[in-house]
Amino acid sequence: MSSSRKRVAILISGRGSNMRSLIEAAEDADFPAEIALVLSNRPDAGGLAVAQEAGIATAVVDHKAYPKDRAGFDAAVDEVLREAEIELVCLAGFMRLLTPGFVEGWRDRMINIHPSLLPLFPGLHTHERAIEAGMRLAGCTVHYVRPEMDSGPIIAQASVPIAFDDTPETLAKRVLTVEHEIYPLALALVAAGLARVENERLVIDPSLPLDTTDMLIAPSFGG
Known part of the structure; x- marks a missing residue:
């Protein structure tokens, strides 16, 4: 395993669907990041067992042990991350609002995936809101x-059409499919230094190829 790979922690609260896609991508030795830790705020999160089966270290910081003390909870999480020598953090269904102090401590080293085409529909119930608004496209x-919440420079987006007979459940399934595609790509861009932030806008390294529709395509990590 190359020492140049960025050490990544994934923060989860549940089954870790997007976590799985990141773990699978990082199984390629040429992927520029390694999943070094999976941390959950819930001891019963299903994703913890998945990570353990993959041989990845896990940790739990139970938010219930910090009633009305968000800063104390975040400090405990921060301590675990730093002890594990984490360089990048991926939020993957982590259902906790992080304090500004924690976020600033990991500024430009923490990314998140959200099931809408931001800045549209931040927060919860994104699929219901997109359907109710009459949108013809949804995405992540x-x-x-x-x-x-749900702000910050955008690294990657993917869209899916909304069918006239879609329900929030059917739409969510299709959006989740593209989530699994773009989250590993976005992590790879950040970990490889191909994406960075300047003046709160994303800057992409000119060596990254673009296709004819100007959509980002993954670089070939295998050479």
């Missing part, structure tokens, strides 16, 4: 994390 966004 990977972005750098900022103190304001």
